[in-house]
Amino acid sequence: MKISINDIARLIGGRVVGDGQHEVSSPAKIEEAAADQITFLANNKYLDFAFTTQAGCIVLSAQLYQPQITANCIIVDDAYQAFSQLLQHFQHPSAPEISDRAFVHPSAVIGARVHIYPNVYIGERAVIGDDSIIYPNVTIYAHCVVGQRCIMHAGAVIGSDGFGFAPTEDGAYHKIPQLGNVIIEDDCEIGANTCIDRATMGSTIIRKGVKLDNLIQVAHNVEIGEHTVIAAQTGISGSTKIGHHNRIGGQVGFVGHISVAPYTQINAQSAVASHVKKEGLALSGTPAIDIKQHFKATVVYKDLPELARKVRELEMLIQQLKNGEHTS
Numbered sequence: 001m002k003i004s005i006n007d008i009a010r011l012i013g014g015r016v017v018g019d020g021q022h023e024v025s026s027p028a029k030i031e032e033a034a035a036d037q038i039t040f041l042a043n044n045k046y047l048d049f050a051f052t053t054q055a056g057c058i059v060l061s062a063q064l065y066q067p068q069i070t071a072n073c074i075i076v077d078d079a080y081q082a083f084s085q086l087l088q089h090f091q092h093p094s095a096p097e098i099s100d101r102a103f104v105h106p107s108a109v110i111g112a113r114v115h116i117y118p119n120v121y122i123g124e125r126a127v128i129g130d131d132s133i134i135y136p137n138v139t140i141y142a143h144c145v146v147g148q149r150c151i152m153h154a155g156a157v158i159g160s161d162g163f164g165f166a167p168t169e170d171g172a173y174h175k176i177p178q179l180g181n182v183i184i185e186d187d188c189e190i191g192a193n194t195c196i197d198r199a200t201m202g203s204t205i206i207r208k209g210v211k212l213d214n215l216i217q218v219a220h221n222v223e224i225g226e227h228t229v230i231a232a233q234t235g236i237s238g239s240t241k242i243g244h245h246n247r248i249g250g251q252v253g254f255v256g257h258i259s260v261a262p263y264t265q266i267n268a269q270s271a272v273a274s275h276v277k278k279e280g281l282a283l284s285g286t287p288a289i290d291i292k293q294h295f296k297a298t299v300v301y302k303d304l305p306e307l308a309r310k311v312r313e314l315e316m317l318i319q320q321l322k323n324g325e326h327t328s
Contacts, residue, residue, distance in 0.1 A: 162220025
């Protein structure tokens with residue numbers, strides 16, 4: 001599918017410099033683009049490529065434009081945001097609306113313009129909102145709800161049983177029935193092989209605009225607030241409440257039954273072991289503490305062997321002084 005530079009400029013709200021009638025068919029990296037492709041420039045360190053690229057058009061921020069650039073240009077306020085919008089225009093799933101190799105329970109409710117790829121399983125009375133994309137091998141268990149414009153990447157599991165077991169007198173474990181569901185609100189994206197467990201009772205809730213990376217575990221009765229983003233391999237224990245607009249790095253661990261305030265930032269590989277009550281904190285470490293304090297502690301930590309040696313020497317010196325005082 002080809003589209004003219006003028007049409008792209010209207011789509012993203014930019015100003016054309018060059019041949020607005022020139023047509024492009026796909027996006028590409030600035031150093032690799034061909035004459036029928038479009039690219040973008042949002043970072044000054046890539047500016048040199050603007051003078052050598054073969055791209056048919058460059059979308060670039062106004063402060064980076066230079067008259068010496070010979071390629072056709074669309075000048076915008078924020079090239080990164082504009083190009084992200086443009087990429088959505090070029091994204092067209094090739095799968096049929098519902099693959100004949102997917103299983104969709106007859107009682108499930110599927111919205112308009114939903115794309116369901118092969119080997120998807122959608123269970124009894126599940127709901128999928130309009131314009132959502134369900135990639136191959138996704139499993140959505142019974143009674144779970146997926147909102148509008150959501151993306152479920154390959155292998156995601158929505159609504160598997162929460163990890164609920166009660167110890168018995170003989171040392172075994174008795175399974176606690178998991179009777180709730182999962183609710184994923186509008187405009188969420190769930191990464192490949194991420195698992196979101198159904199609630200024991202009630203709902204595990206992923207609020208609108210949440211973006212979850214690959215290989216994340218969300219346990220039963222967790223609630224993740226609006227527009228929170230979480231990187232890969234994070235694990236969230238049961239009944240934890242994460243506030244809106246959190247930014248959480250990879251391999252972060254949360255204990256259960258805690259709450260995390262809005263606008264919290266958590267560094268990769270941290271362990272959150274207690275409530276975070278104040279908004280806007282940046283945390284790091286195990287257990288997670290203020291990130292500046294953690295960095296200071298890290299500096300001390302690497303010097304511990306030398307500090308331990310000095311302490312031993314001081315202890316020996318003190319003992320010698322004591323012995324000298326005693327014998328005198």
